[in-house]
Amino acid sequence: MTMPGDDAVRPVEEERGLAPVLPLVPRDRRGGSPAGSEDAGTRRDARSGSFAGFLEFCERRLDGDYQVDDFGYDDELTGNVLIPLMRLWYEYWFRIELRGLSNVPDTGRALLVSNHSGVLPFDALMLQVALRDHHRAARRLRTLAADLVFETPVLSHLARKAGYTLAASEDAERLLGRGELVGVFPEGYKGLGKPFSERYRLQRFGRGGYVSTAVRTRSPIIPCAIVGAEEIYPKIADLKALARLLKLPYFPVTPGFPLFGPVGLLPLPTRWIIEFGAPVGTDRHEPEAADDPGVVFEVGDEVREIVQRTLDRLVVERGDPF
Amino acid sequence: MARVVLVTGVSRQVGGRVAEALQADPGIDRIIGVDSAAPDRPLGRTEFVKAELHDGSVGAVVRDSGADTVLHLSLVATPSAVGGRAKMKENNVLGTMQLLAACQSSSTVRRLVVRSTAAVYGSSSRDPALYTEDLEARDAPRSGYAKDAVELERYVRGLARRRPDLSIAVLRFANLMGPSVETPLTRYFGLRLVPTVMGYDPRMQFIHEDDGVEVIRRMALAERDGVFNVAAPGAMPLSQCLRRAGRPEMPVPERGLKMLGSLARRGRLDYSPEQLRLLCYGRVLDSSKLERALDWSPAYTSQEAFDAYVAERGTAHGARSGRARRNRPPRRV
Numbered sequence: 001m002t003m004p005g006d007d008a009v010r011p012v013e014e015e016r017g018l019a020p021v022l023p024l025v026p027r028d029r030r031g032g033s034p035a036g037s038e039d040a041g042t043r044r045d046a047r048s049g050s051f052a053g054f055l056e057f058c059e060r061r062l063d064g065d066y067q068v069d070d071f072g073y074d075d076e077l078t079g080n081v082l083i084p085l086m087r088l089w090y091e092y093w094f095r096i097e098l099r100g101l102s103n104v105p106d107t108g109r110a111l112l113v114s115n116h117s118g119v120l121p122f123d124a125l126m127l128q129v130a131l132r133d134h135h136r137a138a139r140r141l142r143t144l145a146a147d148l149v150f151e152t153p154v155l156s157h158l159a160r161k162a163g164y165t166l167a168a169s170e171d172a173e174r175l176l177g178r179g180e181l182v183g184v185f186p187e188g189y190k191g192l193g194k195p196f197s198e199r200y201r202l203q204r205f206g207r208g209g210y211v212s213t214a215v216r217t218r219s220p221i222i223p224c225a226i227v228g229a230e231e232i233y234p235k236i237a238d239l240k241a242l243a244r245l246l247k248l249p250y251f252p253v254t255p256g257f258p259l260f261g262p263v264g265l266l267p268l269p270t271r272w273i274i275e276f277g278a279p280v281g282t283d284r285h286e287p288e289a290a291d292d293p294g295v296v297f298e299v300g301d302e303v304r305e306i307v308q309r310t311l312d313r314l315v316v317e318r319g320d321p322f
Numbered sequence: 323m324a325r326v327v328l329v330t331g332v333s334r335q336v337g338g339r340v341a342e343a344l345q346a347d348p349g350i351d352r353i354i355g356v357d358s359a360a361p362d363r364p365l366g367r368t369e370f371v372k373a374e375l376h377d378g379s380v381g382a383v384v385r386d387s388g389a390d391t392v393l394h395l396s397l398v399a400t401p402s403a404v405g406g407r408a409k410m411k412e413n414n415v416l417g418t419m420q421l422l423a424a425c426q427s428s429s430t431v432r433r434l435v436v437r438s439t440a441a442v443y444g445s446s447s448r449d450p451a452l453y454t455e456d457l458e459a460r461d462a463p464r465s466g467y468a469k470d471a472v473e474l475e476r477y478v479r480g481l482a483r484r485r486p487d488l489s490i491a492v493l494r495f496a497n498l499m500g501p502s503v504e505t506p507l508t509r510y511f512g513l514r515l516v517p518t519v520m521g522y523d524p525r526m527q528f529i530h531e532d533d534g535v536e537v538i539r540r541m542a543l544a545e546r547d548g549v550f551n552v553a554a555p556g557a558m559p560l561s562q563c564l565r566r567a568g569r570p571e572m573p574v575p576e577r578g579l580k581m582l583g584s585l586a587r588r589g590r591l592d593y594s595p596e597q598l599r600l601l602c603y604g605r606v607l608d609s610s611k612l613e614r615a616l617d618w619s620p621a622y623t624s625q626e627a628f629d630a631y632v633a634e635r636g637t638a639h640g641a642r643s644g645r646a647r648r649n650r651p652p653r654r655v
Contacts, residue, residue, distance in 0.1 A: 064565030067625075070557040070606050071451045072525045150447035150603075153521025157559065160525070170450035170457075174608075 071171070072160030075140070082162050083132055089122070090129045093269050094228060098130055100276040103222055106137035109176040110279065111214045113303050114224035115202055115311060116185035116192050119233035119252045121145075122267060123226045127183060128163070130274055142175050143183040144168075148249065169213050176217040184210045186300075193250040196234035200227070200315050202308050208300040211282075215299070216290035220279035223303050225310035228272030231321045233257070270321045273314050277306050326352045326430075327542060328389035330375060330421060331396025332368065333357035334403075335503055336437070336534060340393060341368040343539045354387045356380060357396070358413070375417025381424040384431065391433040391542055392425055394418065397474065399439070399467045400506055407466075414470035422481045425488070434490045435541045436478050440551065440607050441468035442494060445524075445599040452608040455494070455549045466594040475549075491541050496553035496607055499627040500531035501634035506597065508631060516564055520573040524604025525557040530627035533620040537612065546615040551607040556624040560601070566625075567632045576602070 057080060060066060068074045090096055104110065116123060124143050131139045144167035150156045165171045167184070175182050185191060186205035194203060214221050237253035256264030280303055289295040327344055331337035332355030341355050345366050353368040355361070361370060373379040375396060384392065397414055401407040418436075425431045443453045446461040463469050475492055482490050497507045510516065529537075529552055537552050564571045579598060613619045622630065 062565060064558075064562040064567075066562070068525075068557065068559055068562060070525070070527070070555070072557065072559060072604075074559075147448045156447060156521075156603075157523035161523075161559070165451050166448065168450045170452075170454070174450075174452065 068161070071142075071163075071165050071175070072157070073142070073163045074161040078140070078162050079132070082158075083129055086125045086129045087133065090126055090133070093267070094122075094126060094232075094272045096126060096130065096228070096272040096274060098134055098274050098276075100278075101130075101135055103276040103278055104131065104135055104139060104181065105220070105279075106135075106139075107179065109179050109217060109219040110181050110222055111172075111176065111210060111219045112141065112181060112183040112222045112224050112276075113205075113210060113307070114183065114185055114226055115307055116187045117194065117199065117226070118229035118267070119193060119235055119254070120267070121185075121192060122232060123229040124164075124183065124185065126229070126272065127224070127226070127274065131181070139181050141183045142180045144172055144185075146188060146249075169209055172210070172213045173217055176213065176219045182219075186210050189249040193235065193238070193252065195238070196231075196236055199230035200311050202304060202311070205300055205304050208296040211296045211299045211303070212290040214282045215285050215295065216287050218283050218287060220281055220283075221299070221303055222279050223277040223306040223310070225275050225277070225307050225314055226272065227274075227311060227314040227318055228270045228321065231270045232267035234268070268322075271318060273318055275310055275314060277310060280306070325350045325391060326354065326387055326389045327391045327393065328354045328356060328384060328387055329368070329393045329395060330356045330380070330417075331394075332365065332370065333359050333361040334396070336498070336531070336538070337393075337395040338363060338365065339531070339535045340395060340538045340542075341365060343535055344368075344542065347543075349543075352387070354383065354389060356383055375420055376412045378420055380417075380421055381427075384421070384424040384428050388430045389428075390430050392421070392431055392435070393538060393542055394421055394434065394436045395538065397437055397439065397467075397471060410467075411470060414467075415473050418474045418477055422477050426481055426485055432489060433542070433545070434478075434481075434488055435538060436474065436490070436492045437538065438475055438492050438494050439468065439471045440494045440496050440553070440605060441596055441600075442471045442475060443605060443607075444468065444596070445603040445605045447603050449603075452606050453551065454608045455551055455611055461599070463596050466596055468594075468596045489545050489547050491544075491546055492549045493537065493541065493552050493612075494549060494607070495534060496527045496529045496551070496605075496609075496624075498531050498534050499528035499624075499631050501630055503531040508635075511563065511567055511569065511631070512635065513569070515572045516569045517574045517579055518560060518564075518571045519579055519598070519601050520575050522602045523559045523561045524601055525606050526560055526563055526604060526624070526628075527553050527557045527606045528624045528627040529554045529620065530622035530630060533622055533627075536618075536621075537616070540616050540618060544616060548611075548615075550612040550615060551609045552612055553607040553609040554620045554622055554624045554627050555609075557604075557606045558625055558628065560604070563628055566628060 066076050114127060128141045131141045140163060142163045142165065145159055145164040147166060149159045149164065150166055172182055187203040188206060190203040233252060233254045235252040235254055239251040239253060243251035254264060258264060282299065285295050327350055329337050329341050332341050338361060341353050344350050344353050345368060355365055355368045355370045356373050358374045360372060371383050373383055396417060398404050398410050401410045404410050404413055425434055441463060442459060444459040444461040444463050449460050463472060478490060478492055498505055533554060534552065
């Protein structure tokens with residue numbers, strides 16, 4: 001019966017060590033609200049069963065004793081704070097079903113290409129949770145995001161810490177070169193902000209820059225279809241003038257927003273299915289073919305076709321969105 | 323082969339230390355140090371010549387010394403270092419023009435190494451995560467030190483066109499960091515309460531002063547042409563820097579910081595608009611080209627360089643700092 005006693009003592013010691021540190025660095029600058037961090041703590045707590053471990057984590061964070069890569073990706077913060085927050089949405093709100101997870105390789109580079117929708121990019125966040133929590137190699141996803149994200153205060157550094165980076169071919173190639181799993185949403189704003197009436201109809205896949213990147217780095221392309229995100233904010237109108245004024249790509253009107261204010265910001269609790277398709281190999285082309293528009297369009301159309309077909313099938317299989 | 327090396331900016335830290343490092347090399351016959359002010363430490367066998375770069379007297383020094391290698395290290399980052407922005411520009415831009423003109427007309431100079439700065443890339447949210455040498459600045463610097471450096475590089479390119487036989491290396495330095503170096507950034511981290519831009523947590527990257535000196539020394543002797551990023555591996559968010567230094571931060575809205583900046587400019591801090599942008603968006607370099615060219619890599623990572631700074635000076639000012647790290651062995655990461 002000495003073990004519980006030991007456990008009871010340790011947190012107190014840790015707390016004593018921590019106490020003088022706390023006032024020096026405001027906690028809310030850390031990238032999650034204090035409430036959020038505590039939330040993460042209780043989760044971690046529940047998992048490891050050690051409050052001392054959580055305190056140690058906090059102390060390390062406050063001392064700056066952690067590693068961040070040159071893209072700004074903070075694996076520890078992502079795993080312990082950001083993912084647990086997103087996991088709540090994943091498990092309880094959207095109740096996501098995964099299919100074809102074995103199509104995502106355990107190691108090495110791959111480019112995950114997915115449809116994009118939902119006004120706010122919940123689909124990107126959920127994809128990240130899916131791969132981290134449910135893939136057998138707990139793969140971290142490095143997603144390419146729009147430049148608006150990196151111009152926005154708070155969001156810019158949170159996104160970097162969570163593993164997002166600018167949707168530029170330089171960044172994508174560098175990450176793939178390091179053997180990372182890179183996520184891309186080639187539809188961009190056109191997909192994210194499309195009206196509700198066009199749900200599950202893929203928009204143009206950009207200019208196919210992602211295909212060039214995949215061919216040049218010889219990375220397999222994994223088509224991914226996400227069903228459910230298209231209904232979380234049914235966009236019925238777009239206040240274009242207001243959007244221009246606020247320098248946003250669109251200003252959505254949904255049944256709840258802006259009519260009910262912040263409450264209208266709550267996404268609808270739709271049921272999601274995420275399916276990963278079989279990888280489309282790019283090694284049948286020489287890396288030099290990356291600049292050949294013919295190859296880029298051919299591969300691009302193939303991937304887009306797979307995603308569209310999968311979406312059509314999944315929507316029918318899912319039935320009722322809720 | 324007997325060599326004669328001419329070092330500008332020898333009275334300043336980096337120049338002085340490079341001269342010192344070169345002295346140990348028996349292959350180098352003479353080292354001539356040029357600066358407008360007398361050095362505050364003994365230079366050993368380095369011969370000191372007091373000359374202003376911008377008034378043309380440096381031409382005579384280059385000619386008379388018969389230097390074969392010129393290390394141009396006198397780029398000044400802050401107006402207060404030389405007494406005003408006008409003097410700074412005179413030194414940085416006109417001084418460089420004069421020196422390059424002297425190199426162009428010299429029959430002995432074979433090798434030129436120019437210290438520039440990564441500030442030429444500017445700092446923008448729309449740039450890729452890592453800057454490579456061939457990347458055009460999306461948001462080109464418009465004032466101050468960074469603009470001086472852009473102009474300096476332009477003159478160097480002009481010289482390279484006119485004298486293709488010269489071997490020229492331009493080194494774009496990340497922020498120097500370490501136990502003794504003095505830069506606007508080290509003074510910034512030395513503040514009791516460090517103002518940061520609210521809502522931003524930029525990625526910072528450093529190069530340890532020892533590594534910086536070593537890069538210049540190796541570059542002086544190597545025959546590598548082109549532009550090279552000089553930076554330590556890795557990066558740290560500003561928030562992490564402040565936590566490691568035990569400094570409390572004071573988030574200030576961007577507008578407020580601009581005002582604070584103009585106030586601080588009168589004091590001992592220099593806050594240029596470029597510095598403010600750096601505090602918003604950060605800047606990280608890809609230095610793999612340098613590592614390949616020299617077949618060498620920095621001894622310190624960015625974090626280790628910053629820790630070296632903190633270990634020496636981080637606790638000197640604030641009594642409160644360093645408490646968190648007390649009784650803890652330094653952790654090598």
